Structure formats: structure tokens, C-alpha cells
Amino acid sequence: MxxxxxxxxxxxxxxxxxxxxxxxxxxxxxxxxxxxxxxxxxxxxxxxxxxxxxDGKDALVAELLQERTRREAEEVREAAGGAASRAEAFAALRAWHRERARNLDTWLALRMELLLHAVRTPELRPLLAERERLARGALAEGVRRELDRDGAATPADPAFLALIAHALEDGLLIQRALDPESVGEEAVVDAVELLLRSWTALAGETGEGEAPG
Amino acid sequence: MxxxxxxxxxxxxxxxxxxxxxxxxxxxxxxxxxxxxxxxxxxxxxxxxxxxxxDGKDALVAELLQERTRREAEEVREAAGGAASRAEAFAALRAWHRERARNLDTWLALRMELLLHAVRTPELRPLLAERERLARGALAEGVRRELDRDGAATPADPAFLALIAHALEDGLLIQRALDPESVGEEAVVDAVELLLRSWTALAGETGEGEAPG
DNA sequence: GTATCCGGATACAGATATGTATGAGAAAGT
DNA sequence: ACTTTCTCATACATATCTGTATCCGGATAC
The missing domain is CATH 1.10.10.60 (Homeodomain-like)
Structure with a gap:
């Protein structure tokens, strides 16, 4: 000991x-x-x-934010790399969200606290912004690959599609935290799957390729 | 005076x-x-x-939350009623978001503060939950109508589609607050339009109707 | 093994918070 | 008019928070 x-x-x-x-x-x-x-x-x-x-609470907050940002960035990088098949990727995503669901309130509260702090502290914003950009980037890559695999061109800028998928995460977790009755534990994954399917459909319908957005 | x-x-x-x-x-x-x-x-x-x-700060917070919830519920009700055409509805939505974009940080910070407070205060949660349910309900109605108009059955439970659209609002505003460079002022409306189009495409593709979700 | 250094505890001073008790002046009742 | 009642200001007592200055004991260096 x-x-x-x-x-x-x-x-x-x-x-x-x-x-x-x-x-x-x-x-x-x-x-x-x-x-x-x-x-x-x-x-x-x-x-x-x-x-x-x-040096004080603010200094600790800054360091906490950096630590968690760095750690999450790492997780994103790993997840992006280790995805072999589409099914596998979604399985991993589901596991991730089941785990997170166990203490959603705590997790969400901390994320939002840090987020608020960053919004109010100009010098800290770039840090979080970078983390979000990274996550969206990885997602964009994944979306592009998945749509390609289905033979369909992307129906919009992949970055925009990724932004939607990524934003959905925060949004749905908020909804679930407020109203667990109406929002299933795996709503995020279900939603992303639905979006992917519908984008595929849209791409197939409008001929082959566009890039608005 | x-x-x-x-x-x-x-x-x-x-x-x-x-x-x-x-x-x-x-x-x-x-x-x-x-x-x-x-x-x-x-x-x-x-x-x-x-x-x-x-009686104290907590009492004021509770009342503030009630006041704003009630007001927003009213706005939702009005918006849902006053929507004549699809174009008109989207125009209204755009105007709404342009207005909100003017002081996004303030608005978002307040929403998140109240949200956090509600998550931490069990007796206040039902209040916010109800507000969210109402907004989603109105959205579900709108989604169903728009898809109907296009002659396509809904590709999933309209409530789930509405949940996605609604959650996107918080999510995208967060992304924009953190990283205004990468997220356009009207991203929310653009996203909803894209989703609507893609759901229409999906509904057309899978025959006529399903309802998972 | 002894001297030094450093991480953490203790003690203190100042600032800021809350909540209550009391008082003054304007509205309401008769 | 004058008495009562209500709204808000003032004054006070107390609790909590922050930051610094000082001290102790175990690591490190020699």
C-alpha cells in the first residue's frame, strides 16, 4: 500500500x-x-x-480542459483508425454510448460546464474548437468512406454531413438527459444510421454528385 | 417618466x-x-x-425557468400555427436564427445554465422536459405534413425524425459558439432542409412506409 | 549521517456572500 | 386626514471563500 x-x-x-x-x-x-x-x-x-x-481555480480549469481535450482527441484518433467494417464501427459506437449512458448526467454536466467556461474565456476557445474540428474531421472521413462504399457520391459537402452527425451527439444527449422517457439509450447511433441511409438514398436519387453547403 | x-x-x-x-x-x-x-x-x-x-436565488431561478419555458412554448405554438407554405416556414425559421445569431453566446449560455440547473434539480426537470416534448411534437407534426406533401410516407417514426431535427438545434448552436469559422450562421436551417430532402428520398426508395424507431 | 530542499499542512487577514431585523416613505383603506 | 399596510432601503450578524505567509517532515544531495 x-x-x-x-x-x-x-x-x-x-x-x-x-x-x-x-x-x-x-x-x-x-x-x-x-x-x-x-x-x-x-x-x-x-x-x-x-x-x-x-495558481488558482482558473488555472486548474484550464488544465482540466486541456487534459480532457487531449484524451478525447486521442480516443477519436484511435476509433477512426480501428474501424474495419461499417458494422464494426457502429458496434463500437454503440458500446461507447451504452457506457456513457450509465452516467450521462455527470458526463454531460462536466462537458457543458467546460464548454460554458470556454465560451466565456476567449483564450480557451481555440482549444475546444480544435477538438471539435478534429472530431468532425474524423467523422467526415468516415461518412465519405461509407457513402463511397455504397457507390453513391456524397449528396452534400462531407464536412457538412459530419457536422450534422457530430452536433447530433450533444443535442441528443441533452434531450435524453432532460427526458429519458422519450429518448432511447442508443438514439445517437440509431440516428446516425438513419442519416447515413437517407443520405445514400438522396445521393442515388439526384444522379451522382453535388456539393452544396 | x-x-x-x-x-x-x-x-x-x-x-x-x-x-x-x-x-x-x-x-x-x-x-x-x-x-x-x-x-x-x-x-x-x-x-x-x-x-x-x-425566497432566495434558487426560487428566482425556478421562476425564471418557468417564465422562459412558458414563453418559448408559446412561440412554438404560434410558429406551428402560422406556417402556411413550406417556403414560408423556412423563411420564418431563417429569420429566427439570424436574430438569435446576433447574440448567440449570451443565448446559449443562458439556455445551458438553466439546463444544467434543471438536470441537477430533480423537481425542475419535468418542466424543461415538457417544453422539449412540446417543441418536438410541433416539429413532428411539421415533418409529417411536409413529407406527406411530397407524396412520400415517412421513412421512420415522425417523432424520431423530429427528435433529430430538434436535437440538431442545440448541437449546431454549440458547434457554432465554439467554432464560428466552421459553422455558418444558418447551418441549422440548411441542415433541416437537407434532412427533409434526404428523408423524402429515403421514403421514396424503400417503397412506401415503415416505422422503426 | 548530516544539510538542504520541497511538497503539503496550518494559521491568518481580507474580501465577499447570505439572510434577517428594522426603518422610511408611498399607496390603500376608512 | 389619519391610520394601516406594503415595498424597498439600511444595518447588522454570520458564514464562506480566497490567497499568502509560515512551519513541519520526508525526499535528495553530498
């Missing part, structure tokens, strides 16, 4: 625990609703440790 | 100004970031007036 830790390692762990505690509390009570004291306490420290590791 | 006001009327105005000030501040700094003092001050009063009119 209590192995001797190097100083560097010890410090790293402290920072990590503080960040994790902050993430929890931000989801529960909001960034503004969570005090430095509460964060430190949940992580098992006092404010002293906090101020020793971060 | 200074006409004699009846007590009842004066009180009503005070409450209204407090609510308006609160909405502004919530958008700027978040619900937790705005103090009762700041709200009262922006409205041109002191805390005394605030506590005379509300």
Missing part, C-alpha cells in the same frame, strides 16, 4: 487527484459552485496542496 | 426587472457566479428588494 514514492511521482499523483476531484465537483455543483477547499478536501488534501500545485 | 404606479403594478415591475437582470448575469457569469447583490444592483435595487420578492 505505502510504497516509497519519488518526489516527482508524488507531485504528479497529487495533481492528478486534484484534477479528478475537481472534475467530480464541477459536474455536481458547477465550476463556480465548487470551492478550492472542497476540491482539495475531496482529493484528500488541504488548500495548501492546491495552491502549491495550481 | 414618473407616473404614479399602483402597488401591485410596481411590485410586478420590480420582479420583472430582477428576473431580467438575473438572466443577463446568469448568461455572463453563470448562476453560481452571480450574487444576489449583483442581480439586485443591476436591476437598480438593493438586496432588500430581492428578498422581499423572492
Amino acid at each position: 505505502s510504497e516509497r514514492l519519488t518526489r516527482q511521482e508524488s507531485r504528479r499523483r497529487t495533481r492528478e487527484r486534484l484534477l479528478a476531484a475537481a472534475a467530480e465537483l464541477f459536474a455536481e455543483r458547477g465550476v463556480n459552485g465548487a470551492s478550492v477547499e472542497q476540491i482539495a478536501e475531496r482529493a484528500g488534501f488541504t488548500r495548501g496542496a492546491f495552491y502549491g500545485n495550481f | 414618473s407616473e404614479r404606479l399602483t402597488r401591485q403594478e410596481s411590485r410586478r415591475r420590480t420582479r420583472e426587472r430582477l428576473l431580467a437582470a438575473a438572466a443577463e448575469l446568469f448568461a455572463e457569469r453563470g448562476v453560481n457566479g452571480a450574487s444576489v447583490e449583483q442581480i439586485a444592483e443591476r436591476a437598480g435595487f438593493t438586496r432588500g428588494a430581492f428578498y422581499g420578492n423572492f
Whole structure:
């Protein structure tokens, strides 16, 4: 249990625990609703440790945002690479959403808290914007490939189609968080499948290719 | 400027100004970031007036949420009724979004703040849920009518199609708030038009009717 | 093994928040 | 008119938050 830790390692762990505690509390009570004291306490420290590791709450938020952005970007990259077949890709997507559904409220709350913070903090916006662009880019690639496989040209700019699919994720999760009765756990995947089918149909109908949007 | 006001009327105005000030501040700094003092001050009063009119910040938030929910529900009802032609409906939608685009950040921040508050406050959730259901219901009606007009049966449960269209609104506004470069001002309307076209195509292709979803 | 350094705890000062109790002046009742 | 009632302002007591300054004990260096 209590192995001797190097100083560097010890410090790293402290920072990590503080960040994790902050993430929890931000989801529960909001960034503004969570005090430095509460964060430190949940992580098992006092404010002293906090101020020793971060310049203040804002600095921690910025770092949390970066950490999570980086991690999600990585996941996106992996997911984009590991998709062999269409069925496989959708299966992975379904698994992902089932997992997320387990603690949707927490997850969504944290995403929205960070998002709000980014919208209000100009210097942080590019960071999130980049993450979104990356996700959309990967999606655009996937959409183009899937439509190609069906032999149909894309019925609109793939980037726009990807934007729709990506935006749907936030939108549907919000709807489900507010009204779980009306929105199924796998609504996101169902929706994307439907969209893909309908775009294929549209592409087939209008001849072969266009690119408005 | 200074006409004699009846007590009842004066009180009503005070409450209204407090609510308006609160909405502004919530958008700027978040619900937790705005103090009762700041709200009262922006409205041109002191805390005394605030506590005379509300039991506390939470009570005000609840009332604000109700007020805005009711107002939006009304707008939805009007919009749903006043739609004569498809072109007209889309024109109205475009106008609506152009207007909203003018202060997207503020609008989105307030919506998300209230949404977060509702997600965290169980007794407030049904209120927002009802508003969302209403909006989706109106949309479902519209989608069904438009697809009918094109002679095609709906390619999926209209409620599900409406859910997609509705969710897209939040999702796309979020994307635009984060990354205005990549997301056009009228992306929502463009997207809905595209979806409608593609669903029509899909319905035409798969024979006449299905209803998964 | 001893001196040094550093990560975290403790203690303190100032600022800001909330909520209540009380008071003044305008509207309402008679 | 004058008394009552209501709305909002003022004053006060208390709690909480932030940030810094200082101290202790275990790592690191020699």
C-alpha cells in the first residue's frame, strides 16, 4: 500500500487527484459552485496542496480542459483508425454510448460546464474548437468512406454531413438527459444510421454528385 | 417618466426587472457566479428588494425557468400555427436564427445554465422536459405534413425524425459558439432542409412506409 | 549521517456572500 | 386626514471563500 514514492511521482499523483476531484465537483455543483477547499478536501488534501500545485481555480480549469481535450482527441484518433467494417464501427459506437449512458448526467454536466467556461474565456476557445474540428474531421472521413462504399457520391459537402452527425451527439444527449422517457439509450447511433441511409438514398436519387453547403 | 404606479403594478415591475437582470448575469457569469447583490444592483435595487420578492436565488431561478419555458412554448405554438407554405416556414425559421445569431453566446449560455440547473434539480426537470416534448411534437407534426406533401410516407417514426431535427438545434448552436469559422450562421436551417430532402428520398426508395424507431 | 530542499499542512487577514431585523416613505383603506 | 399596510432601503450578524505567509517532515544531495 505505502510504497516509497519519488518526489516527482508524488507531485504528479497529487495533481492528478486534484484534477479528478475537481472534475467530480464541477459536474455536481458547477465550476463556480465548487470551492478550492472542497476540491482539495475531496482529493484528500488541504488548500495548501492546491495552491502549491495550481495558481488558482482558473488555472486548474484550464488544465482540466486541456487534459480532457487531449484524451478525447486521442480516443477519436484511435476509433477512426480501428474501424474495419461499417458494422464494426457502429458496434463500437454503440458500446461507447451504452457506457456513457450509465452516467450521462455527470458526463454531460462536466462537458457543458467546460464548454460554458470556454465560451466565456476567449483564450480557451481555440482549444475546444480544435477538438471539435478534429472530431468532425474524423467523422467526415468516415461518412465519405461509407457513402463511397455504397457507390453513391456524397449528396452534400462531407464536412457538412459530419457536422450534422457530430452536433447530433450533444443535442441528443441533452434531450435524453432532460427526458429519458422519450429518448432511447442508443438514439445517437440509431440516428446516425438513419442519416447515413437517407443520405445514400438522396445521393442515388439526384444522379451522382453535388456539393452544396 | 414618473407616473404614479399602483402597488401591485410596481411590485410586478420590480420582479420583472430582477428576473431580467438575473438572466443577463446568469448568461455572463453563470448562476453560481452571480450574487444576489449583483442581480439586485443591476436591476437598480438593493438586496432588500430581492428578498422581499423572492425566497432566495434558487426560487428566482425556478421562476425564471418557468417564465422562459412558458414563453418559448408559446412561440412554438404560434410558429406551428402560422406556417402556411413550406417556403414560408423556412423563411420564418431563417429569420429566427439570424436574430438569435446576433447574440448567440449570451443565448446559449443562458439556455445551458438553466439546463444544467434543471438536470441537477430533480423537481425542475419535468418542466424543461415538457417544453422539449412540446417543441418536438410541433416539429413532428411539421415533418409529417411536409413529407406527406411530397407524396412520400415517412421513412421512420415522425417523432424520431423530429427528435433529430430538434436535437440538431442545440448541437449546431454549440458547434457554432465554439467554432464560428466552421459553422455558418444558418447551418441549422440548411441542415433541416437537407434532412427533409434526404428523408423524402429515403421514403421514396424503400417503397412506401415503415416505422422503426 | 548530516544539510538542504520541497511538497503539503496550518494559521491568518481580507474580501465577499447570505439572510434577517428594522426603518422610511408611498399607496390603500376608512 | 389619519391610520394601516406594503415595498424597498439600511444595518447588522454570520458564514464562506480566497490567497499568502509560515512551519513541519520526508525526499535528495553530498
